Amino acid sequence: xxxxxxxxxxxxxxxxxxxxxxxxxxxxxxxxxxxxxxxxxxxxxxxxxxxxxxxxxxxxxxxxxxxxxxxxxxxxxxxxxxxxxxxxxxxxxxxxxxxxxxxxxxxxxxxxxxxxxxxxxxxxxxxxxxxxxxxxxxxxxxxx
Numbered sequence: 001x002x003x004x005x006x007x008x009x010x011x012x013x014x015x016x017x018x019x020x021x022x023x024x025x026x027x028x029x030x031x032x033x034x035x036x037x038x039x040x041x042x043x044x045x046x047x048x049x050x051x052x053x054x055x056x057x058x059x060x061x062x063x064x065x066x067x068x069x070x071x072x073x074x075x076x077x078x079x080x081x082x083x084x085x086x087x088x089x090x091x092x093x094x095x096x097x098x099x100x101x102x103x104x105x106x107x108x109x110x111x112x113x114x115x116x117x118x119x120x121x122x123x124x125x126x127x128x129x130x131x132x133x134x135x136x137x138x139x140x141x142x143x144x
Contacts, residue, residue, distance in 0.1 A: 038049025
């Protein structure tokens with residue numbers, strides 16, 4: 001049997017990794033736990049009763065929920081996004097093989113979009129459309 005003791009750095013990194021995994025999968029785990037909440041419950045803690053109420057509602061469909069159509073739509077959208085991403089990635093890779101004007105700027109924009117959380121990007125896009133909408137309304141008022 002190996003009697004090597006682990007260093008303090010190992011345990012620090014192991015704890016950091018465990019916290020990272022909890023950060024990634026924690027929200028999904030919370031939603032799974034909350035899905036067993038009773039009919040009067042929502043996305044709140046503590047649980048207001050434990051039941052399979054929401055799973056029954058999902059199975060009923062209520063005439064509104066069509067999981068099959070949603071799955072087909074999601075798969076079609078996923079395939080379209082995949083094809084578009086592959087095409088753009090290949091074209092970008094081919095563009096970077098030769099000297100490209102603005103290559104450094106393009107590279108940093110791409111890397112920044114990978115680093116920034118998507119929620120910040122979403123909020124920025126929403127704000128941009130809101131400002132654009134108010135500008136269009138002002139222009140239309142001036143024309144009317």
